[in-house]
Amino acid sequence: MVADQLTPEQADRVFHALADRTRRDIVRSVLGGEASVSALGRQYPMSLAAVQKHVAVLERAGLVTKTRRGREQIVRADLDPLRRAAQLFEHLEALWRGRVDRMGELLAEPQKGPSR
Amino acid sequence: MVADQLTPEQADRVFHALADRTRRDIVRSVLGGEASVSALGRQYPMSLAAVQKHVAVLERAGLVTKTRRGREQIVRADLDPLRRAAQLFEHLEALWRGRVDRMGELLAEPQKGPSR
DNA sequence: CTAATCAACAACCATATGGTTGCAGATCAG
DNA sequence: CTGATCTGCAACCATATGGTTGTTGATTAG
Numbered sequence: 149m150v151a152d153q154l155t156p157e158q159a160d161r162v163f164h165a166l167a168d169r170t171r172r173d174i175v176r177s178v179l180g181g182e183a184s185v186s187a188l189g190r191q192y193p194m195s196l197a198a199v200q201k202h203v204a205v206l207e208r209a210g211l212v213t214k215t216r217r218g219r220e221q222i223v224r225a226d227l228d229p230l231r232r233a234a235q236l237f238e239h240l241e242a243l244w245r246g247r248v249d250r251m252g253e254l255l256a257e258p259q260k261g262p263s264r
Numbered sequence: 265m266v267a268d269q270l271t272p273e274q275a276d277r278v279f280h281a282l283a284d285r286t287r288r289d290i291v292r293s294v295l296g297g298e299a300s301v302s303a304l305g306r307q308y309p310m311s312l313a314a315v316q317k318h319v320a321v322l323e324r325a326g327l328v329t330k331t332r333r334g335r336e337q338i339v340r341a342d343l344d345p346l347r348r349a350a351q352l353f354e355h356l357e358a359l360w361r362g363r364v365d366r367m368g369e370l371l372a373e374p375q376k377g378p379s380r
Numbered sequence: 381c382t383a384a385t386c387a388a389c390a391a392c393c394a395t396a397t398g399g400t401t402g403c404a405g406a407t408c409a410g
Numbered sequence: 411c412t413g414a415t416c417t418g419c420a421a422c423c424a425t426a427t428g429g430t431t432g433t434t435g436a437t438t439a440g
Contacts, residue, residue, distance in 0.1 A: 168427095168428085170428095194428090194429070194430090195429075195430065195431080197430075197432095198428070198429055198430075201427090201428070201429085202428090205427095218436095218437065218438075219437040220437095
């Protein structure tokens with residue numbers, strides 16, 4: 149399909165990256181439209197170097213990519229890791245419902261319609 | 265509405281709690297069925313005190329609750345924060361699609377004054 | 381050419397994190 | 411009662427994190 153599951157290491161990085169308010173806000177910003185590092189830097193009450201570090205954390209997590217354009221670095225969001233993280237939540241929900249063990253059966257027995 | 269949105273502080277705690285492999289595994293364990301702290305402690309190659317700390321982190325994030333039963337503390341999962349976190353991902357998806365429009369105000373985490 | 385802008389990098393600092401060990405308090409078994 | 415078990419708490423340690431300032435290197439403007 150669109151994306152594989154996150155490896156544990158990727159999950160570590162993605163969740164860590166999202167565990168900071170400034171970084172979540174940066175992700176929202178660039179999801180709404182790309183932005184340069186310096187433009188992001190102007191949005192937050194901290195030094196540019198601090199914002200650079202936040203962007204680097206997001207980059208390591210695969211949540212954003214940087215592209216050079218002249219003397220600017222343009223930051224863009226990548227939805228894939230977010231989607232994979234969301235899948236992890238779905239997996240947990242399935243676990244909670246006790247469905248996980250049957251998921252294999254669902255795939256193995258497509259003719260039978262397990263009710264509910 | 266089943267659940268309110270996570271506050272920024274709650275989001276910090278939830279994502280931080282999930283940014284550790286052992287803690288994600290503990291959540292999976294207790295989603296599959298409750299467990300005592302000592303039973304969890306036996307599952308991981310670290311001291312019981314370390315596992316206690318992990319459980320405490322999950323508890324602060326609201327992801328699990330502890331109930332006393334005799335001399336044991338039973339750990340159970342709470343799905344609500346997980347669902348709210350999943351909603352945050354849906355919000356990001358919506359943002360990406362440019363659908364947000366005014367919804368943004370409802371969900372925005374005020375970091376600083378309305379820039380621009 | 382010169383000056384200003386954008387960005388990376390390094391060094392530094394305070395605090396948080398994830399682990400340890402050891403001790404103390406309940407609770408249960410015999 | 412005695413002892414083993416389950417848990418919490420405190421002290422301690424190494425490393426990571428999130429911030430700072432300062433310096434350097436490209437790139438663009440005048």
